[in-house]
Amino acid sequence: MNATVLTGNRLFPMIGAMIENQLSRAYLESLSTEELLAVADKIGLDIPLDLNRTFIIQEILDAHAELLNVESYDLQEESADTFERKKNKPSSAIYNSTYIDVLLRDPVWAFVFWHIREQDRRTYEASHDFNGYFLRVSSCVAGKTPEGESFNIDVDIQDGSWYICFPAPQGWFTVELFVKKGRQHILLATSRPFRIPRTVRFSPLELEQHPLGPVLLLSGIEQMRIVYAKEYSPGQYSGCN
Missing domain, CATH: 2.60.40.10 (Immunoglobulins)
Structure with a gap:
């Protein structure tokens, strides 16, 4: 996958945030699309270059969650109560x-x-x-x-x-x-x-x-x-x- 090469002062904070488990939607939304593709490439995601940035962010968050062995994002495996809570508090970036x-x-x-x-x-x-x-x-x-x-x-x-x-x-x-x-x-x-x-x-x-x-x-x-x-x-x- 081709991605823009970032300078150290932009790339290192990204990696640092991931290491410190602080990778958040707000942080990713502050990055350019090229920087998002670089982050995706760094964690092993193969993202189409023309994919909507909202979905790039979601793919990164899902992959990061799996790397940290935290909550699964597969709604089919979640309880009905958990699904209802997520449905009532959807991601503003997507649902707005x-x-x-x-x-x-x-x-x-x-x-x-x-x-x-x-x-x-x-x-x-x-x-x-x-x-x-x-x-x-x-x-x-x-x-x-x-x-x-x-x-x-x-x-x-x-x-x-x-x-x-x-x-x-x-x-x-x-x-x-x-x-x-x-x-x-x-x-x-x-x-x-x-x-x-x-x-x-x-x-x-x-x-x-x-x-x-x-x-x-x-x-x-x-x-x-x-x-x-x-x-x-x-x-x-x-x-x-």
């Missing part, structure tokens, strides 16, 4: 913002994740004309504003992430998060533009003939919740459960 982001974790699909500011979410969902949320996948040119071609994906109010298979083997895309209120569609967040690699093919109809077909089938792809576009036309997609 609305965002959507995309990670190209695999050459066949992208991982889309988002969060809606808690106060805004409560307001939307308490409204009498609230009708849910949806994602809009749009084509764009070289990282610019979306063009007219797009398709929508309805998501559940509990959802915070989806795997999406894109309809074209190459090109630039954005993913937008909307709330539906009556007949209105209100834009909440837009991902950064991202490019699908030229060599990737996404058609599920050609999965058996795809060079990676056998590997994909063994990976359990058919059991994952992935959205495929039949053709790149607005609104045409199907789910794969």
